[in-house]
Amino acid sequence: MNNSLLLDRSFLALSHPIRRTIVERLARGPASVGEATGGLGISKPAVTKHLKVLERAGVVRRHVEGRTHRLELEARALARAEEWLEYHRRLWEAKFDAVEEHLARQRPKGDRT
């Protein structure tokens, strides 16, 4: 899977509050499907659908241990999305700072606040 498709899927996976809640729980440690998705007030098919979106994005991994399915966060998927955001935010801020600096230099001396 190429990087762009991974980003598509990661950002899409994180665009729903139920899926972010599951990620927030799993950030505290691996959990069973029941632990990760209990009390969300949604149907079992909805849980299955949301987990599938998270797994397809590689944000969550499922480990089958006998009859228990344990869910685990995949930090690399979060890091990938985070790095994309950070890179472009910094690029923009650097651009912004350069414009500010240019304007500051154009101001007459004594007028610098």
Next chain:
Amino acid sequence: MNNSLLLDRSFLALSHPIRRTIVERLARGPASVGEATGGLGISKPAVTKHLKVLERAGVVRRHVEGRTHRLELEARALARAEEWLEYHRRLWEAKFDAVEEHLARQRPKGDRT
């Protein structure tokens, strides 16, 4: 708009490669609609739709200057999504490190590699 809804919209806005390309261009500085969306190989209505998604999310702002619409990135929207990702990735990594440390302590002396 509450923070959860803002995150929904920001992550959704970034889940499409065309919209990420627009953000990548705007990270290099404000641009006209033509500059930001030229050569993407999509129709005008599609451009309009994608820009609407970015603006609704607060990721892109539009400034009307006479007949020119200038687009600008809103760094705060990127920062908000970035902070959510960073917080949960770190939480998970700290958890992971604690488990590793615990296992290392359980290993007999001389067996530490």
